Amino acid sequence: MATEEQDSNRVLVRKLTWAAVLMFGFGFALWPLYTVFCNITGINGKTGQVSEQDIQSMGLDPNRVVTVHFDGTVNSRLPWQFRPNQFSMEVHPGQVYEASYHAFNRGVEAIVGNAVPSVAPAEASLYFNKTECFCFTAQKLEAGEGKDMPLRFIIDPALPDDIQEVTLSYTFFMNDEQSRQANQHQTAGQPGNG
Amino acid sequence: MSSVAHAEGHDHKPEGFLDRWLFTTNHKDIGTLYLVFSLTMFIIGGAMAMVIRAELFMPGMQLVDPAFFNQMTTMHALIMVFGAVMPAFVGLANWMIPMMVGAPDMALPRMNNWSFWILPFAFTMLLSTLFMDGGAPAAGWTLYPPLVLQGGNSFAFAIFAVHLLGISSIMGAINIIATILNMRAPGMNLLNMPLFVWTWLITAFLLIAVMPVLAGGVTMLLTDKFFGTSFFNAAGGGDPVMYQHIFWFFGHPEVYIMILPAFGVVSEILPTFSRKPLFGYTSMVYASASIAFLSFIVWSHHMFTVGMPLGGELFFMYATMVIAVPTGVKIFNWVATMWKGAMTFETPMLFAVGFVIMFTIGGFSGLMLAIAPADFQYHDTYFVVAHFHYVLVTGAVYAIMAGVYYWLPKWTGHMYDERLGKIHFWWSTIAVNVLFFPQHFLGLAGMPRRIPDYSVQFAEFNMISSIGGFAFGLAQIFFVYIVWKTVKGGKPAEARAWEGAKGLEWTVPSPAPHHTFETPPEIKPDMIAHPSNAH
Numbered sequence: 157m158a159t160e161e162q163d164s165n166r167v168l169v170r171k172l173t174w175a176a177v178l179m180f181g182f183g184f185a186l187w188p189l190y191t192v193f194c195n196i197t198g199i200n201g202k203t204g205q206v207s208e209q210d211i212q213s214m215g216l217d218p219n220r221v222v223t224v225h226f227d228g229t230v231n232s233r234l235p236w237q238f239r240p241n242q243f244s245m246e247v248h249p250g251q252v253y254e255a256s257y258h259a260f261n262r263g264v265e266a267i268v269g270n271a272v273p274s275v276a277p278a279e280a281s282l283y284f285n286k287t288e289c290f291c292f293t294a295q296k297l298e299a300g301e302g303k304d305m306p307l308r309f310i311i312d313p314a315l316p317d318d319i320q321e322v323t324l325s326y327t328f329f330m331n332d333e334q335s336r337q338a339n340q341h342q343t344a345g346q347p348g349n350g
Numbered sequence: 351m352s353s354v355a356h357a358e359g360h361d362h363k364p365e366g367f368l369d370r371w372l373f374t375t376n377h378k379d380i381g382t383l384y385l386v387f388s389l390t391m392f393i394i395g396g397a398m399a400m401v402i403r404a405e406l407f408m409p410g411m412q413l414v415d416p417a418f419f420n421q422m423t424t425m426h427a428l429i430m431v432f433g434a435v436m437p438a439f440v441g442l443a444n445w446m447i448p449m450m451v452g453a454p455d456m457a458l459p460r461m462n463n464w465s466f467w468i469l470p471f472a473f474t475m476l477l478s479t480l481f482m483d484g485g486a487p488a489a490g491w492t493l494y495p496p497l498v499l500q501g502g503n504s505f506a507f508a509i510f511a512v513h514l515l516g517i518s519s520i521m522g523a524i525n526i527i528a529t530i531l532n533m534r535a536p537g538m539n540l541l542n543m544p545l546f547v548w549t550w551l552i553t554a555f556l557l558i559a560v561m562p563v564l565a566g567g568v569t570m571l572l573t574d575k576f577f578g579t580s581f582f583n584a585a586g587g588g589d590p591v592m593y594q595h596i597f598w599f600f601g602h603p604e605v606y607i608m609i610l611p612a613f614g615v616v617s618e619i620l621p622t623f624s625r626k627p628l629f630g631y632t633s634m635v636y637a638s639a640s641i642a643f644l645s646f647i648v649w650s651h652h653m654f655t656v657g658m659p660l661g662g663e664l665f666f667m668y669a670t671m672v673i674a675v676p677t678g679v680k681i682f683n684w685v686a687t688m689w690k691g692a693m694t695f696e697t698p699m700l701f702a703v704g705f706v707i708m709f710t711i712g713g714f715s716g717l718m719l720a721i722a723p724a725d726f727q728y729h730d731t732y733f734v735v736a737h738f739h740y741v742l743v744t745g746a747v748y749a750i751m752a753g754v755y756y757w758l759p760k761w762t763g764h765m766y767d768e769r770l771g772k773i774h775f776w777w778s779t780i781a782v783n784v785l786f787f788p789q790h791f792l793g794l795a796g797m798p799r800r801i802p803d804y805s806v807q808f809a810e811f812n813m814i815s816s817i818g819g820f821a822f823g824l825a826q827i828f829f830v831y832i833v834w835k836t837v838k839g840g841k842p843a844e845a846r847a848w849e850g851a852k853g854l855e856w857t858v859p860s861p862a863p864h865h866t867f868e869t870p871p872e873i874k875p876d877m878i879a880h881p882s883n884a885h
Contacts, residue, residue, distance in 0.1 A: 161532060164532050172527060172528075176520045176561070179558065181566075182566075183563035186592075190595060197659075329583075329585030
């Protein structure tokens with residue numbers, strides 16, 4: 157009797173332990189799951205990247221005008237100035253436009269930063285695509301250096317009709333690892349993970 | 351009953367102190383250890399609450415510096431949640447579940463010892479952070495990045511403490527499930543089990559499902575801080591809001607982990623002192639299971655203000671409100687149990703009735719918070735503090751107190767002093783409402799939580815709240831005295847300490863012998879509370 161009970165305990169304990177281990181894995185799996193979910197639905201405001209070929213397939217919609225507002229902020233740990241060179245633009249969906257931001261390093265040594273984009277309203281982010289953006293790679297500024305940072309974007313004509321205004325916002329964060337390397341080797345143009 | 355007489359005859363406990371407590375595999379001794387540990391943590395966490403209320407007694411900075419104040423709010427929550435409430439329920443489970451289902455002990459007695467003895471080490475580590483450079487974690491018990499990562503390196507101790515607590519809880523949960531599923535006496539079918547056993551079975555599954563997710567989340571915090579990963583670091587492509595999703599995927603089931611066993615305790619006590627069977631036993635079981643299921647799909651109501659799309663806000667708002675349905679089923683069943691019963695109001699009953707009334711108040715303020723558009727006003731204010739203290743103090747803690755008074759005669763063999771018990775109840779109940787009710791008004795007026803100083807318009811209510819807080823703290827010292835007095839002596843308790851009590855635990859003598867049900871009891875319908883639900 158006792159051994160039978162011990163056997164059934166052992167089987168149950170093994171199953172429950174596996175359940176706990178799987179849930180631990182699930183905790184980590186939530187990270188890629190959320191990322192995929194957000195990319196599909198666009199709800200975290202991250203913008204898409206498209207190639208020049210993709211643009212050809214989008215038809216121009218000359219009758220529709222969408223206002224794009226630009227916004228730029230820096231994380232408090234990053235001693236940079238960062239602002240858009242134009243505050244808003246009137247654009248036609250399906251046409252490529254170019255805009256730029258200006259960044260200036262107020263710090264005393266070279267710093268590498270990463271820009272994280274965000275689009276409001278979030279549902280517009282699926283239709284806001286860029287062919288070129290300073291946010292795709294890490295950006296390095298020497299001490300006292302300022303430079304214009306360009307981006308090329310196109311709004312998909314499939315943008316829902318009720319959206320007339322879109323705000324594109326960037327936040328620049330310090331990239332600690334690459335800033336440290338930049339000051340050690342004084343090498344330029346490292347790829348980032350934007 | 352023959353098995354009981356047998357057990358009584360050979361009631362050999364280990365002789366030495368270490369053998370009895372450190373190496374014990376006895377479910378009753380481990381239950382006692384859990385309960386004593388929980389009471390100790392309740393006093394420590396309570397002392398931190400006193401520091402918080404003392405600082406908030408008047409506007410301006412009087413007693414502590416803001417960094418220490420933040421450590422107090424964070425540690426108070428961590429200790430009360432993981433050190434006081436959860437171990438108290440595990441202690442009650444250890445003591446009562448084997449006796450309630452007619453088992454000789456827990457299914458895995460040595461693992462049981464291990465699950466308990468991890469806890470003192472975990473809390474030594476957690477509390478030691480108070481004395482380290484940089485101090486204890488101070489970003490709130492939810493440990494949100496990036497703020498929590500900006501503290502000192504003592505953070506690693508807090509993370510490992512949380513890991514240990516998780517391991518302890520998971521082992522305890524596995525043990526409880528194995529005991530309930532494999533160790534029931536013949537004739538004790540699942541739908542004959544007392545509701546306390548049912549709610550704990552469901553709670554144990556919740557623990558196994560979500561404690562590992564918390565462990566994963568805090569491990570990501572650990573690697574973000576010390577090993578250069580970027581799970582929650584926006585500069586490296588991560589997302590701080592992701593942590594909130596992972597945390598609350600654990601955090602919401604966690605609040606039901608703390609309240610479901612309380613539902614079970616109250617469902618044992620109300621029938622006893624109403625001298626009527628529990629109304630709607632089966633619906634209580636299904637309601638508990640529904641609450642557990644729903645707890646997995648409502649987590650984002652803790653983060654309505656992060657900027658979710660409208661569809662998300664609506665989904666989480668309605669899903670949250672749906673929980674009011676099974677919870678309402680429970681409340682109405684408890685009221686129906688008391689309806690036209692021959693009620694008497696001994697201390698356990700007072701605490702249980704107090705639970706039903708005040709938990710409902712906490713539930714209603716929870717419904718208010720569930721309304722997404724209104725939550726933008728309430729979010730991170732004292733209204734939230736008032737809400738979760740009504741459900742956790744007058745909810746979970748009141749149920750624990752009720753359970754302690756109810757089963758203390760079974761544990762010690764002595765009746766507690768009824769007069770002192772009643773004084774403790776009324777003292778606590780008046781004090782706790784003076785303490786937390788004004789916090790609703792403070793929150794609605796816009797006072798933010800987790801701040802050491804506030805604008806002068808909040809001064810009166812804060813002073814009233816602090817006075818209630820000190821009175822409530824003193825009442826719990828009085829509670830410790832009552833328990834101590836009962837352990838030392840008192841009127842001898844009968845086997846069935848309450849004449850309306852049903853259940854196998856009342857068929858063994860008081861105090862319960864060291865070993866009970868070494869041979870399974872023969873279950874007769876009049877011995878258990880729910881004999882008619884057998885298949």
